[in-house]
Amino acid sequence: MPRAGELTYYERIGEDGRQHALFKPFSDDECGLYLLRAGALFSLLPSPPARVLDCGCGTGWLAYFLSRRGYDVVGTDVSPDAIALAKAHPMFHEGSSPRFQVADSEALTFASEFEVVVFFDSLHHAVDERAALGGAFRALKPGGVCVVLEPGRGHQRKSREIDAKYDVTDKDMPPSRVCRVARLVGFARSRVVPAPQHLGKALYTRRYGPLRHLLVQAVLLWQRWYCGIAILEKG
Secondary structure (H helix, E strand, C coil), X not given: CCCHHHHHHXXXXXXXXXXXXXXXXXXXXXXXXXXXXXXXXXXXXXXXXXXXXXXXXXXXXXXHHHHXXXXXXXXXXXXXXXXXXXXXXXXXXXXXXXXXXXXXXXXXXXXXXXXXXXXXXXXXXXXXHHHHHHHHHHHEEEEEEEEEECCCCCHHHHCHHHHHHHCCCCCCCCHHHHHHHHHHHXXXXXXXXXXXXHHHHHHXXXXXXXXXXXXXXXXXXXXXXXXXXXXXXXX
């Protein structure tokens, strides 16, 4: 079950906060890194029109991106306010739209309905990540994949003030932890690929100079332990 603050978060962050959430990734200072991650996700998915479940979709920007690409998308979030904002998203009035519904990622009721389940910056909000990954496993058809893109190690420490202020959950959710829990709930195989946000920071900033290539190698070396994309396969 989510903490109480997960249900009231979008009310408590005020109008400026809601507008920022609604217009992500373009409203965020790290817009470029968000788009890198979305691009990596698209590269890892089967071709459209696969059916995709976007767990913890928030205000729905990623679900809309997926839908515009041609996927059949269902977006779920535990917050009714988030789902209301997603359904009325002003950037996406034309074209195909995802279906949005209020649902707790830790208590999903789908059974063998999707080729893909995505957790994009959402699994680390789960109180019980085993329940969330178990629900994803059940939601997938045989041979389906779950793609998990999370902030990785250090996120819990960075989020302490937000967690205390809004009564929400933030955890470290590195790929090693995701893959370990995934095996416990039944996933047959897992693999990890580099996190594009860290590669992007290393490659496309002027800050690190000649150390840039060393940082890229460090990201590749530590991706499983620190921050990468976990790809979980259902047998």
